[in-house]
Amino acid sequence: MSITPRPINGRSINGHATNPIGLGCMSLSWAYGPRPTDAEAIALLHRAIELGYDHFDTARLYGQGHNETLVGEALKGRRDKVFLASKMGIFLSGERRGVDCKPATIREQIEVSLRLLQTDHIDLYYMHRRDFTVPIEESVGAMADLIAEGKMGAIGLSEMSADTLRRAAAVHPIAAMQTEYSPWTRQADIAVIDACRELGTTFVAFSPVARGALANGVDDVAALGEGDLRPGMPRFQGANWAHNRGLIARFNALAAGAGVTPAQLSLGWVLARGEHVVAIPGTKNVAHLEENIARRDWAIPPALAAEVDALINHQTVAGHRYAKMMLSTIDTEDFAEFFELAD
Numbered sequence: 001m002s003i004t005p006r007p008i009n010g011r012s013i014n015g016h017a018t019n020p021i022g023l024g025c026m027s028l029s030w031a032y033g034p035r036p037t038d039a040e041a042i043a044l045l046h047r048a049i050e051l052g053y054d055h056f057d058t059a060r061l062y063g064q065g066h067n068e069t070l071v072g073e074a075l076k077g078r079r080d081k082v083f084l085a086s087k088m089g090i091f092l093s094g095e096r097r098g099v100d101c102k103p104a105t106i107r108e109q110i111e112v113s114l115r116l117l118q119t120d121h122i123d124l125y126y127m128h129r130r131d132f133t134v135p136i137e138e139s140v141g142a143m144a145d146l147i148a149e150g151k152m153g154a155i156g157l158s159e160m161s162a163d164t165l166r167r168a169a170a171v172h173p174i175a176a177m178q179t180e181y182s183p184w185t186r187q188a189d190i191a192v193i194d195a196c197r198e199l200g201t202t203f204v205a206f207s208p209v210a211r212g213a214l215a216n217g218v219d220d221v222a223a224l225g226e227g228d229l230r231p232g233m234p235r236f237q238g239a240n241w242a243h244n245r246g247l248i249a250r251f252n253a254l255a256a257g258a259g260v261t262p263a264q265l266s267l268g269w270v271l272a273r274g275e276h277v278v279a280i281p282g283t284k285n286v287a288h289l290e291e292n293i294a295r296r297d298w299a300i301p302p303a304l305a306a307e308v309d310a311l312i313n314h315q316t317v318a319g320h321r322y323a324k325m326m327l328s329t330i331d332t333e334d335f336a337e338f339f340e341l342a343d
C-alpha cells in the first residue's frame with residue numbers, strides 16, 4: 001500500500017509530497033517522562049491527521065514496539081493519509097543490546113514492524129544507527145531487496161555521516177537522512193545537509209525545537225520527572241543549563257518580536273535551511289501539536305535568521321548534545337570542541 005502524493009509547499013520524500021512539518025511519535029511511548037494512555041495517544045494521532053500532518057515517524061526502539069503498535073492502531077482506516085516511516089537496528093532489551101544491521105536482522109525486523117504497524121508496506125524504513133561491524137553496502141543491499149519485494153518504499157539512514165551516505169547511495173538511492181538538528185544542534189551543517197542536497201536525499205530534522213528547550217518547554221530540569229532523558233544530557237546539567245537558559249530567554253524575545261512562538265521560530269529556522277529539509281517535532285500535548293503546524297507556511301525573514309544564528313550555535317550553547325557513552329554510537333560528523341562550563 002502506498003499513499004497518493006499531494007503537493008504541499010514543494011517538500012517531498014522519495015517523490016511523495018509531504019507537509020514540511022511531520023510528527024515524531026517517540027514521546028507517546030518513551031524518553032520524555034510519563035507517557036499518555038494509549039487512548040490519549042491515539043486521539044492525538046487522529047487529531048494530527050485532521051490538522052494536516054501526513055508524515056508519521058516511529059521506530060522499534062520507542063517503547064520496545066509500543067510506539068509502532070500505537071501508530072498501527074491509530075492508522076486503522078487511515079493508512080492512506082500518512083507517509084509512514086519506521087526504524088530498526090537499535091536493541092536495548094534483555095540480552096540484546098547494541099546496534100545490529102546485519103542483512104538477516106533487517107529482514108527479520110521488518111516483518112515485526114509490518115505486523116505491529118498493521119500494514120503490508122512501510123513507506124520509509126531507516127537504519128536507526130550505523131552498525132560498524134557490517135559494511136554499509138551490505139545493509140543497504142538487504143534493504144534494496146525488501147523494496148523489490150514491496151515491503152518498503154524507500155531507504156533511510158539516521159545519524160550517519162556524509163561519507164556513509166555517499167557509500168550507501170552508490171548501492172541504492174537513499175531517500176532520507178534523519179539527524180538531530182535545530183539552532184542549538186548544528187552538526188549536520190558540517191557536511192550532511194549539503195551531501196543530502198547533492199544526492200537528492202531529503203534531510204529529516206528530529207528534535208527541531210531542541211528537545212523542548214526552544215519551545216519554551218523546559219524550565220526546571222529537576223522537575224522533568226522519571227523516565228526523561230534530558231537530565232542525562234550535558235547541556236541540561238548544572239552550570240551548562242544555567243547558561244543556556246539565558247540564551248533561551250533571548251531566543252524567546254526574538255520570537256515574541258516576530259509574532260511567533262519560540263517553537264515556530266525554531267521550526268521556521270530549520271525549514272529555511274533548504275527545500276530538501278523537513279522537520280518532525282514530537283509532542284504528547286495536543287496544544288503543542290496544533291502550535292507546531294499552525295505557521296508551517298511562515299518564512300523566517302533573513303535578518304531574523306541571522307540573529308538566531310548569532311545567538312544560538314555550537315560556540316554559544318554550553319555542553320554537548322549527548323554524554324560520551326552515547327557519542328560512540330553516532331556516525332555524524334562532529335565539531336572539534338564544545339563550550340562547557342564547570343559546576
